[in-house]
Amino acid sequence: MWFNNALIYQYKLNEDCDLHTSLTEEALKPCPPHARFIYGWLPAFDQEMAHEVAGSSLICLGKEERILPRGVINKMLKEKIQQIETAQGRQVKRAEKAQMAEDLEFELLPKSFCVQKKLLAILDSVSQRLIINTSSNNQASQLTSFLRKTIPGIVIEPLNLAENIALRFAEWIHSPDLLPSDFQLASDCLLFSLEDEKKRVHCKGYELPAEEILTLLSQGMATAEISLIWKERIQLTLTHDFIFKKLKSLDYLIDDFNEAKELEEEYQRQDATLALLSGELRELTNALTKMFVSSNTQINSAPLEPAIAD
Template sequence: MWFKNARLFRFTKPFDIDPEELEQKLEAAAFKPCGPQEAFRQGWVSPLGRKGQQHVHSAGGYHLIALRREERVLPATVVREAVDEQVEQIETEQVRKVARKEKQELKDQLTQELLPRAFTKSRRTFAYLAPKDGLLIVDASSDKQAEELASELRRAIGSLPVRPPAVEQAPAFTFSGWLNESIDLPGAFSLGTECELKDTSEEGGVVRCKGLDLRGDEIRNHLEAGMQVTKLALGWEDALTFVLDEDLALKRLKFGDTIQEKLDDIDTDDDHARFDAAFNLMTLELARLIPTLLEAMGGEDRSAIVDAA
């Protein structure tokens, strides 16, 4: 159970949900397959897949959840061909041109007729609530996917006071400072070999670099020309590697050999126990990393956060 991404949401108010209450609310919004005329449907499923019944997997004060989204796959080319055939038939039989509005109505009608015969595809998005850390962490490859889960969770439980974390100085300023050495890179972190730089002018050119010495002349020349670093590959304590972007999203998250060895040392053939152990290891490492990372980024701006009394 290793996340490949970590998109962070900070609770703006104290939020300590009872696992049993969370289970009841997610069960009430459980996933059901798409109906014949539905383009998509989403709902909550067990994070353990077919091996689990509960919609919430809790361990160590962390609550793992999973949102399943199913959608019908109806290629635009299929709809377009069906519309073209109908338009050609009408124009031939009625000897008239089909107007744009009528074409749109035909498209809507044919889409509804074709939907029940379309294949479906689905995906699961995992997240966990960390009330004691004040965070919701989503394993999503895009902001849209993460926001989708947060919105669905808010709908299910009635309230979800979260926002992306904010830091005291612009991430691009910090990233660029680490590479031009005007800002010290904290000792727990190491530079990878990948970054993305953006031109701050109106043209907004982008340079993506891989497999390079990030403090070499090539990168330094781009920085001296006024470009800023917006994505940066980092390592942390030989335990994790990731690419951090200016939205503070951790992408291509990889847990190191030392973490995997801890899991391998657990002597059990029970799948549930190994899942539990992996989840514990992952949450503990991220609980150590995230505050250290926010501090390295200049410190978190907590002006909009209400702390517990």
């Protein structure tokens, strides 16, 4: 078990909440015949909706989605339009085309295939953080919204960043010795233009600080992402909006995971790897939040967004 990415929130949950029961009540059901998709919870491990170890609960959001390519609808729509225009000798109007397309979708959806997608997350009660295995704000929003729907009263908020992280990235590239002792620069970074964020330069394989990158920074570019190594255990790409991407275990951590894999029972291996994963992410996040997240952050009582519909 491993998270390739991490998008992190704060959360607050009533102590008397039965997480397993709440998730079970909103378990994933088959996608209705005329629905494009449906959300629900899947077992995180075996039959456990929430697999808890050492204060961390692994949960899994499921999405069942019907696959009906727009090209299929357009092809059939074109054929129907041609039939009408040939048979009736008239041109099909725009409103009629739209209604025909809607009718075709309604007809074809129940016949379409369904695919199931999974999104893992950890509720870390020790740090009161929700860690989602994604770098996509849209996917994270789907999970947080459905979690609010599942557990009324849960409060989920983003971390409160205390400074412009891109400026700190630039300082590190100029002077790597400014990095905390547990961190070192890796070889990649992503620069962007402050005038046009679409103008980006991917810098890979450089030994930082590199003259080419310093020149680009001096010309007004900013750092969107930077690759870091933490304690020689994890390598990651940290973005200027505090998203962890391309998380990678390094040798010391790989050795620990290999030891966990040698345990006899599957549940023991699962417990050990979850404890190891959540513990490492907790420590890594603690180290980074000390630099970037406001220390007086408080969780408000009101949710930030409405729950998504089924």
